[in-house]
Amino acid sequence: MSTDPTANFSGDIAGDILTTALDWKNAGKGVALATVVTTWGSAPRPVGSQLAVDDEGKFIGSVSGGCIEGAVVTEALDAIADGKPRLLDFGVSDAQAWEVGLACGGKIQVYVERLDS
Template sequence: MLARDEDILKAAEDWRAQGKGVALATVVETWGSAPRPVGSNLVIDDTGSFLGSVSGGCVEGAVVSEALDVIETGQAKMLEFGVADEAAWKVGLSCGGTIRVFVEKVE
């Protein structure tokens, strides 16, 4: 079962209260057959722990890696994964769709 939005936001709040760096990844756009709908979230802390899903598991590793950079630099990123993108095949997004994920630091 996927985490509920409330659980994801509570984890972000708890991790920040513990002094951890935190990033929030949100699916902002999809095309074709996408594994998760717009609005799906993944919260990541500065140790790489995460909760939620932006892709049903197929690109989470790449999003977590980018989120660690966002936490460190404070610079938000827009990520795109799609079937025509070589990186998408590498990370497993072979469902025929494309997703755009916005990753931002939680302050």
């Protein structure tokens, strides 16, 4: 796994994931954040990588480089609805992850939380 030294910051924070999440919230939308908290093996995105989702399923950022974003967005919509944080496990040994296609062969754990008022 290559660690991306710019995973969490950039010189210009406008337009980044957290800025977008806050903009969505301030515009009155429901918003959830997903964060990679653990990786094993050849996970495509480093720990700390984030994805923001709005209540229409629009998202910015990435937690896997495309493998599991669909499933994470679905869980994020549920979190926006019920307000409960979730810890999701994805990996090749996991039937659900196989279905959603974590073909990269790694395992990752993603924390999903609603942005509250």
